[in-house]
Amino acid sequence: MAGFPFSAVVGQDQLRLALILCAVHPGIGGVLVRGEKGTAKSTVVRALTALLPAVDDAGTTRPARLVELPVGATEDRVIGSIDLEKVLRDGERAFQPGLLAAAHQGVLYVDEVNLLHDHLVDVLLDAAAMGRVHIERDGISHSHPANFVLVGTMNPEEGELRPQLLDRFGLAVDVAASRDVDVRMEVVRRRLDYERDPEAFVARYESADEELAAEILTAREKLDSVELSNRELRRIASLCASFDVDGMRADLVLARTATAHAAWRGDSEVTAEDVRVAAELTLPHRRRRDPFDEPGLDQQQLDDALEQADQDAQSQVEDDARDGEPEPPENPEDHGPDEDRGQEDGGPEDGGPEDEGPDDDGPEDPDGPGGGVRATDRPSAPPAGEFKAKLLEVPGVGEGAPGRRSRSMSPRGRVVRSTRERGHGLHLTSTVFAAAESQVARGRTAGRLRLAPADLRGAIREGREGNLIVFVVDASGSMAARDRLSAVTGAVVSLLRDAYQRRDKVAVITVRGREAELVLPPTSSVDIAVRRLQSMRTGGKSPLAEGFLRAREVVLRERLRDPQRRALVVTLTDGRATGGKDALHRARVAAYLLADASVASIVVDCETGLVRLGLAAELARELRGGYVRLAELSAQQVAGVVRAAA
Structure with missing residues (x-):
């Protein structure tokens, strides 16, 4: 069945804009979508793929891919592993790429990303930081590019996201169902129309999607020519400093997002409005310095920060203009000998002692406003x-849900050793080595590796549980x-x-x-x-x-x-x-x-x-x-x- 068209989505304007900006500038780093159940998070993300420009792959052109990473995936499936079929058939070591390789130059989508196992989070962090995947395991050394737009959806009621991974998402959007009756009616109507006849529904919005895809391609081609002036760069730096964000990633992402928004508008220069839109998408999840802070961005705080940033930028422009002009000579007759004396003495105009009021700070009530209440209240x-x-x-070793507290034996943990028993999956290297010792006795001269049941070795995996x-x-x-x-x-x-x-x-x-x-x-x-x-x-x-x-x-x-x-x-x-x-x-x-x-x-x-x-x-x-x-x-x-x- 054809996917739901991007242009047919009702509402969710901020989410749609965030996804479009990441399509225009993949370097932004992806989008985290937070929201309650049934808010079309997955529908909008899956619809984005049809709008992405085609990808050049080994001399051929193919559509961009949307690769879904299941929360229960194994590490081998994500980063890749030995091509077992080729090893057994030809006796040669070969690498079989995983999901990260398939997502290169496309979208990597993780539904319920907050439930992703920690060992997979570590893999994603490495890939997002390096833009490549490096594999050193099972006797294989391999590396391949992995540049993708990371999109994750989550329901905050089911737990929060690790801070390290949270910071890797360039943009964050909170979504909720509209309370407007007309909007809700239109959502239901379009969904029912789509389920009744998907092909006809998709055809109805085909031209709108094609137009949107063309606009994304145009904006991407225009991106390098968009100018980010020092004034707007200073505004960006001032904003990030005002919100006390950690590191410099927020500044870089905000600059890229503002540039992408200007290109999306068709402008050749970043403006204050571009910076504001970018800040609303870039800063909400970065100002949350503690897991118990409320998410979101206070609009009044943003307005104040933008106003202060504008004043700083204007002051810098004036300072730069003055730096280019010669200083006028000082004329001692411009003021009398006693005019500065009052200010030096700290008079009323300078906020001296005469301005100081009485000290109103009295002793604090040790019981506070609740003093005098009964002990039981x-x-x-x-x-x-x-x-x-x-x-x-x-104490001991459990088998619980993946976490970071106690030791556990897990089917998705790291391989620590092999066993002759079943274990969690096949320990391929030990199995091949065990079989290699008996190849001459089994009459193998060339061709396929000859295996026996006694050669099989299980993998013992150890991790941490919650x-x-x-x-x-x-x-x-x-x-x-x-x-x-x-x-x-x-x-x-x-x-x-x-x-x-x-x-x-x-x-x-x-x-x-x-x-x-x-x-x-x-x-x-x-x-x-x-x-x-x-x-x-x-x-x-x-x-x-x-x-x-x-x-x-x-x-x-x-x-x-x-x-x-x-x-x-x-x-x-x-x-x-x-x-x-x-x-x-x-x-x-x-x-x-x-x-x-x-x-x-x-x-x-x-x-x-x-x-x-x-x-x-x-x-x-x-x-x-x-x-x-x-x-x-x-x-x-x-x-x-x-x-x-x-």
Whole structure:
């Protein structure tokens, strides 16, 4: 069935423009499309291929390709591998190119790019940085060009993208379904018409697509002649500096995008409007310096930055003009001897002491605006003392979803050795070497390699997995001292940031009063966890037993949904279990039950002061897990790995 025409897409103007600009200037680096389900992300991207100019390939001309990279693809399929058929047939080593080679001078499309396995992300980063793919494996050394437009789509609700890969996307666009009734009606009408008769529908928009393709080709040919003046280049540099972006890639991408937009308009010079359009596409995902920052670009901030950039550019133009004129001689009669004396003394016109008003800064209320509230209603203190958390690792080797926390044996990991058992796939080199030893005995003189079942070797692949991290946060009265609670919330935010980077799912349970509340069910969207944490209430008793039992319930329920994902329960408490008769004994029993369910755990001891009861350490022993003090949780202070097992 013919693909949906690009010109037939209703709305999504910014997405369509971003894709067109990348078609005009492939050096921009591709587009990341973020949006909810059912917003035609994939439809628009697939329709782009028909508009791309033809490609010269080994003396022949062919249409540009759209190559789709599945999130579950193996590394061999992506970068290429030994041509097994040729090896077995002719006994010669030959290389079979992968998806990156097929995408050269075309579009590489990754749907749900945020779910792409980390070992494939590393491959994409290398290819995007070098413009080539280098393969050194299985006795083969090979290199080939891989210049492509990288287009990725994702639903932010399913987790964020690794910062390194996020920065590789030149442009980013957030898409959403229109709330305009007429627009929604037209979307449905066109889709139904397309499904009823695809050929007739495509024919209806054929001329519009051909015209659009011709305009893209014209703009691409005009690209090198577009002038980027120093004034606009200064505007671009000032914008990137104003938004405090990392590195220089944003400046380069913004300049390329502005140039492509000018060429698309048919102009021969980049203007301020080109720079503004480019900034709206280039900066939103680069100003997000933290995974918990809100995405997007504040229009008022952009307006202010553009205004400041325009003033800087105008000042520079005036300075350059003055540099070309001789300085007029100073005439001492132009002013009296005493005119400058008042300014030197710091008088009122210079903002001296007479302008200074009284110091209005009085002593701060230690309780803040919430002073006087009951302990059971005390709001959480703002996070403080955030840091790079050390690695908390589940012991042993799992087989869970790819991530960056604990060791795992994975069918898509890196090959570490061969085995005579089945393994994950065929270890080709070891298989060929095992067979080579018996070729004379098997009567081979030339031609095909003679294999026997005993020659086959499996591949042992090792990688990293993501885990389910269940945070049990003691929010009781004993933890509610402002300094301690601020340190604890800062630690939890740091651990959540670490969980984001390591591709974990997280859940948050708070313990206070008479119950343990699951404030956040298991999710991959850890920014939601931070928002829930900021609204956490503190005070009252500390029913730790209920917290452990609730964590056990969450882990066992998740095991039914995802049996391969191992869990780690991280408890932040001072260990002072209260909340009824024999509360500490019940907490120890609940800890024993959690450990008996084979759940890895670690206790972060939040107790402070000269006199320490050591109750948190006792709970860690009952949990048969790890123990670390809050001050030791920072990777800068204590290096190494904290395993959950004692």
